[in-house]
Amino acid sequence: MLFMAGCTRSDERAAIPNKDRNVLHLFNWNNYISTETIRRFEKSCDCRLSQDYYSDNEEMLAKLAAGASGYDLIVPTSNAMDTLIRQGALKPLDKSLLPNLKNIDPSYLDTPFDPGNKYSVPYAYTISLLGFNQEKIKELGLPTDTWAIIFEPRYLEKIKGRVTVLDSQRELMAAALKYLGYSINDADEKHWKEAADLIVRAKPYWAAFSNTSYIKELATGNLWVAHGYSNDMFQAALDAKKTGRSFTIGYSTPNEGAVLALDSMVLHRSGKSPDLAHQFVNFMLEGKNSADLTNLLGSGNPNTEAMQYVQPEIAANKAIFPSRESLARLEMLRDLDRKQRRLLSRLWTEIKLR
Amino acid sequence: MSKGDLREGRVARLLVGGPPFIFLLIFFVGPSLIMILTSFRFPGEFGGLAPIAAPAASAESEHGFTPEAYQFFFSDLLYGEIFFKSFAMAAATTFICLILAYPLAVLIARSEKRFRNLLVLLVVLPFASNFLIRIYAWMIILGPESALSQFINAILGVFGIGPVTLLFSPFAVLVGMVYVHLPFMVLPLYTNLEKHDPALLNAAQDLGANGWQRFWQITWPLSLPGVFSGSALVFIPVLGMFAVPDILGGTGDILIGNLIKDQFLGTRDWPFGSALSIMLTLAVLSVAALATWLARPATGQQG
Numbered sequence: 001m002l003f004m005a006g007c008t009r010s011d012e013r014a015a016i017p018n019k020d021r022n023v024l025h026l027f028n029w030n031n032y033i034s035t036e037t038i039r040r041f042e043k044s045c046d047c048r049l050s051q052d053y054y055s056d057n058e059e060m061l062a063k064l065a066a067g068a069s070g071y072d073l074i075v076p077t078s079n080a081m082d083t084l085i086r087q088g089a090l091k092p093l094d095k096s097l098l099p100n101l102k103n104i105d106p107s108y109l110d111t112p113f114d115p116g117n118k119y120s121v122p123y124a125y126t127i128s129l130l131g132f133n134q135e136k137i138k139e140l141g142l143p144t145d146t147w148a149i150i151f152e153p154r155y156l157e158k159i160k161g162r163v164t165v166l167d168s169q170r171e172l173m174a175a176a177l178k179y180l181g182y183s184i185n186d187a188d189e190k191h192w193k194e195a196a197d198l199i200v201r202a203k204p205y206w207a208a209f210s211n212t213s214y215i216k217e218l219a220t221g222n223l224w225v226a227h228g229y230s231n232d233m234f235q236a237a238l239d240a241k242k243t244g245r246s247f248t249i250g251y252s253t254p255n256e257g258a259v260l261a262l263d264s265m266v267l268h269r270s271g272k273s274p275d276l277a278h279q280f281v282n283f284m285l286e287g288k289n290s291a292d293l294t295n296l297l298g299s300g301n302p303n304t305e306a307m308q309y310v311q312p313e314i315a316a317n318k319a320i321f322p323s324r325e326s327l328a329r330l331e332m333l334r335d336l337d338r339k340q341r342r343l344l345s346r347l348w349t350e351i352k353l354r
Numbered sequence: 355m356s357k358g359d360l361r362e363g364r365v366a367r368l369l370v371g372g373p374p375f376i377f378l379l380i381f382f383v384g385p386s387l388i389m390i391l392t393s394f395r396f397p398g399e400f401g402g403l404a405p406i407a408a409p410a411a412s413a414e415s416e417h418g419f420t421p422e423a424y425q426f427f428f429s430d431l432l433y434g435e436i437f438f439k440s441f442a443m444a445a446a447t448t449f450i451c452l453i454l455a456y457p458l459a460v461l462i463a464r465s466e467k468r469f470r471n472l473l474v475l476l477v478v479l480p481f482a483s484n485f486l487i488r489i490y491a492w493m494i495i496l497g498p499e500s501a502l503s504q505f506i507n508a509i510l511g512v513f514g515i516g517p518v519t520l521l522f523s524p525f526a527v528l529v530g531m532v533y534v535h536l537p538f539m540v541l542p543l544y545t546n547l548e549k550h551d552p553a554l555l556n557a558a559q560d561l562g563a564n565g566w567q568r569f570w571q572i573t574w575p576l577s578l579p580g581v582f583s584g585s586a587l588v589f590i591p592v593l594g595m596f597a598v599p600d601i602l603g604g605t606g607d608i609l610i611g612n613l614i615k616d617q618f619l620g621t622r623d624w625p626f627g628s629a630l631s632i633m634l635t636l637a638v639l640s641v642a643a644l645a646t647w648l649a650r651p652a653t654g655q656q657g
Contacts, residue, residue: 058619065402065622083400161498161519167600169620203605208522213493213601222498338397338623342426345621350432352608353439 022047024276027071029263030055032124034296041283047276055212056168064089064268072271073280075123077261078113079335084266090119091267097278100285100305108262108302111332120264121281124290124299127330128171128259129319131214131233131251133224142225147179147254150227151198156205162224164217167209169348170333171259172199175227178256184331187340196347200354209352215239218249229261230319234298251319257329262302294320386635393628394419401622423629433613433630437637440609443524444592447531451539451588452581454532459543459580460573463550470548477540485534489601492530496520496602522604530598535591539584546580547573582645590638610634 057080174184176195233251287305396404596611617627
C-alpha cells in the first residue's frame with residue numbers, strides 16, 4: 001500500500017514537469033473564482049495557481065499582520081486595499097504588461113483609495129442589500145426597496161425571528177446610517193448613537209447576526225428576509241431554484257442607498273512571481289474570463305468587454321448591475337482610524353449585549 | 355543511597371521534566387509576556403501595533419507605552435457586564451454538566467469491569483468528528499423546521515403557548531456548551547469514582563445508613579477531587595469559547611470570547627484585545643484561588 005501510494009505521487013509529479021517552480025500564489029475570497037477559469041489560466045500560462053482563502057477583509061489583514069507571506073496576488077475590498085497601500089505592503093503595477101486594462105469601465109477606475117490605479121485593478125464588486133422570500137413577502141405585503149423592512153418594528157413584527165442581518169460592525173452600521181439619511185462613512189458620534197439606537201430597537205425582531213449561514217437558511221425557507229451580499233443572494237436564489245422549492249429568492253438594493261464593495265487585484269510585496277501575477281491580472285481582465293465571475297458567481301462586473309458574455313437575465317438584474325441613478329447612491333466604505341475603531345467596537349458590544 | 359545514585363536521579367528528573375518545562379516556558383510563559391507587553395502599547399493606525407520608538411516621519415503619532423487599554427476597560431460598566439454574563443454562562447454549563455455527568459460516571463464506575471473501557475470509549479467517541487461539524491449539526495437539530503422543534507411546539511400548542519424558537523437563543527448556546535464539554539466532566543469523575551473501595555459502602559450499609567446517606571456521607575465527599583477537576587476542565591474553556599455563541603447564539607448572546615476575537619479581527623485593536631485576555635486570565639485565577647480556598651477546610655477534615 002505504502003509503496004503504491006509513493007509510486008502514484010511520483011508519477012503525478014512526472015506528469016506535470018516544471019509546474020512546481022511556476023506557481024502563482026493567490027490569497028482570495030472563498031468561492032471567488034471558478035474552477036473553469038483556473039483551468040483555463042493554468043493552460044494558458046503553463047503554471048499552477050495555488051489559492052488560500054479568507055472570508056472577510058479583517059481576517060485577511062489580520063493574517064498578513066501576523067506575518068503570512070508569499071502571496072503574489074490579493075483581492076481586497078477598497079478600504080482594506082487602502083490600508084495595505086498605506087502600510088506599504090503592495091508592489092506598484094507595471095501597466096505595460098496589462099493591455100486589457102482598457103476594458104474596465106472608467107467609473108470604477110481612479111477611486112480615492114488608489115488614485116491613478118498605481119497598485120490596483122478592479123476585479124468584481126458586490127452590493128450589500130436585502131434578500132427575501134418573494135412569495136412570503138408579497139403575501140405579507142411588505143416593501144422590499146427600503147431598509148425599513150429590517151429596522152422598523154411595524155414591518156418587523158410580521159417577520160419576527162425570520163430575519164438576519166450581517167454580523168459586521170461596519171456593514172450593519174452602514175445600513176442604519178443610510179436609512180437615517182447619513183453617509184456610510186459618517187463618523188459623527190451623535191449619528192453613530194442614533195444608528196445604534198435604531199439597531200437596538202430592531203434587534204429583538206431579528207433571529208441572528210449572520211455572515212454566511214443566511215445563504216442556506218434563505219434557500220431552505222427558514223428565513224424570509226436577510227441583509228447580505230448580492231453574490232450570496234445570487235447563490236441562495238440559485239440553490240432554491242435547483243432544489244425545486246415552492247418559493248423564489250429575490251434581492252434588491254434599498255432606495256436609500258447601500259454599500260458598494262469593489263474588490264481589486266493587488267500585488268503583495270512578498271510575492272515571488274510578479275511576472276506571473278501580471279499575466280493573471282491581464283488574463284482576468286479579458287472579457288470572457290471576467291464574465292465567468294458574473295455568470296457563475298453572481299458578482300457585479302466593472303469590465304465592459306465582459307458584458308457581451310454575461311447571460312442576459314443577469315445583465316438585466318438591477319441588484320447586480322445597478323442603474324446609473326442607483327449607482328450614485330452607493331458608497332464605498334473607508335477605513336476608520338484607531339480611535340474610531342475602538343469607539344465603534346464599544347458601541348457594537350453594547351448593541352450585542354442589549 | 356550513594357552520591358552517584360542521587361546525581362543520577364537528578365539527571366533523570368531533569369531529562370523527564372525538562373522538555374515539558376521548556377515547552378511550557380516557550381509556548382505559555384513567552385506568549386503571556388508578549389500579551390502583557392502588547393496590552394500596554396498603542397494600536398497601530400492600520401491594525402497591529404504602533405512603534406515603541408518615536409517614528410521619524412510617518413503617520414504614527416503615538417508610540418511607546420500606555421495604560422489606555424485598561425482605562426478604556428474600566429471606563430464603562432459594559433465590559434464588566436460581559437464578564438459577569440460569561441461567568442454565569444460558564445457556571446450554568448458546569449452545573450448542568452455535573453448533574454448530567456455524575457450519575458453517568460457512577461454507572462460506568464460500578465458497571466462490570468470488562469464493559470468499563472468500552473463505555474469510556476463511547477463517552478469520548480464524539481471527539482472523533484470535528485467540533486465545528488458537531489455544532490453545525492445542532493443548528494439542524496434546533497432549527498425551526500426540525501422534528502425536535504416541531505414536536506416541542508406541538509406539545510406547547512396543546513397548552514395554548516405560542517411556538518418557541520430554539521435556535522439562535524441563549525438556550526441553544528447552553529445546549530451547545532453542555533454538549534461539547536460533557537465528556538470533560540465525565541472522565542475525571544469516572545477516574546475518581548472507579549477508585550472508591552466498595553467495602554466502605556458495604557460497611558455503611560451494615561451500620562444502617564440508607565442509600566441517600568451512603569451517597570451524601572461517603573461517595574460525594576470522596577469524589578470531591580474529581581468534581582473539582584471536572585468543573586475546572588469545563589468552567590475555564592467555556593469562559594473563552596467563541597465558536598458556540600457565534601454559531602448557535604442569537605442577537606444578544608455575546609460572551610468574552612467573542613469580544614476578544616472581535617478585537618483581533620473586526621476592530622484590529624491588539625492592545626485592547628490583549629488587555630481583555632489578561633483581565634480574563636486574572637478573573638479565572640481568582641476564581642480558581644477562591645475555589646481552592648473554599649475547598650480546603652473540607653478536604654482537611656477528610657484527610
